[in-house]
Amino acid sequence: MKQLIIILMLLVGFAANTEAKSPKNINAYGSFYSHLAPHGVWMEFDDGLVVWRPTIMRRGWAPYSMGRWIWTEYGWYWDSYESFGYITYHYGRWYYDDYYGWIWIPDYDWAPAWVEWRYDDSYIGWAPLPPYAVFSINIGIHFTFDYVTPYNHWHFVNYNYLCDPYVYKHYVGAKYKYRVFSNTEYKNDYGYSNGRIINRGVDVGEVRSRSGKDIRQRTIQQVSDPRELTRKDRDKNNDIVRTFIPTREELRKDNVRDIDVRKIKRRSTLETSRLQIGDRKDNREEVDVRKRNDDSRNIVKERETMESKVEEKRKITNESRNFNDIKRENVNEIEKKRTQGRIESRRKFEKTKVMNERQKNESSTFENQNGRTDINSSRTEEKEVKKERSIQFQREQNEVKVERKPESSRQENKNFNRNEEQKRNDTRNSDQRMNQERKTSERTKTR
Helix, strand or coil: CHHHHHHHHHHHHHHHHHHHCCCCCHHHHHHHHHHHHHHEEEEECCCCCEEEEECCCCCCCCCCCCEEEEEECCEEEEEECCCCHHHHCCCCEEEEECCCEEEEECCCCCCCCCEEEEECCCEEEEEECCCCEEEECCCEEEECCCCCCCHHHCEEEEHHHCCCCCHHHHCCCHHHHHHHHHHCEEECCEEEECCEEEECCCCHHHHHHHHCCCCCCEEEEEECCHHHCCHHHHHHCCCEEEEECCCHHHHCCCCCCCCCEEECCCCCCCCHHHCCCCHHHHHHHHHHHHHHHHHHHHHHHHHHHHHHHHHHHHHHHHHHHHHHHHHHHHHHHHHHHHHHHHHHHHHHHHHHHHHHHHHHHHHHHHHHHHHHHHHHHHHHHHHHHHHHHHHHHHHHHHHHHHHCHHHHHHHHHHHHHHHHHHHHHHHHHHHHHHHHHHHHHHHHHHC
């Protein structure tokens, strides 16, 4: 009997010890652990972060490669053809570790696809959102630090093949991927409506226009049992898309004691201190609450200290202000007097300058006027003398004419008669001379 009791105690202790070694957050994702365990390996890093790694990964494999894009009321939905895709492409984030390859970090929030987009006029591409991307209802997607997804983790296709069921056959080749990546523009458009996260990505109207295809909107139907997600159901009704969306309570239902979680000693290139998703988000929220409380207390103390310092500073300022006011007034008065003195001196200088210029102009004008006045006065005197002489001479002539008028008239008549007589004599003599010459010429001809 004692041996049986001892054996039972050992078994209970062993079970308790086994449970204690389980990861602290393993029960938070019980459904995920049990559903993904057959398709991969669960690993725990030194800091307690638990991740999942797919078992079968062919060369060049990347998340969001085997499936198709469907436009729904919640935006772009990735319909995966892989057995684990109904969880890993709608929950959590993917990260490429330099040693372990692609690993998946679980999270609570469901979305039609956790991807980021790039596009240009010819190509459209997508890549898994890193675990540093955090969703907020008010903001959408924001990053805990600057992180750029490498170009070789992207898938690019022509717009014509985005919604093709075999889109993986039309990916841009690896040697052209960098060129397409460099020419495309980044796009990130997440929202929240009716209790669901929406991934609008690249505008569906633009995709319709560039592809020339009529992309119909389909309805998402929620199921709680992953066994309902069969390929037959997918092909039977093209208007409905079934997806697995459990509640948090349903996630914790499954028993995960038998799930093997490997303890990893090698460090990952993932910066776990930057994570704010899953259990890290809950822990972060608790830390943030404590930090906010501490900050509020510190703020109160700082405010009281600041108020006392402000009061002391106000007193010192008032005292110094009075002294400075008096000093400023004295300085202003002195400066005012100096300014007035400079202005007055300037005015006197300008006035003296103007007066000197005026005197100089007047003196030169006076000299010129004196020279011209002497000449003009002499000329005027000469004119006046001449005028007086002419007037005197005219007066004398008039007096002589008045006294000798009768005598002069008789003399003039005599002279006129004499001239007339002389003219008649000259005419007579001329006629005689001409007659004599004519006679002489006739005589000469007769001979």
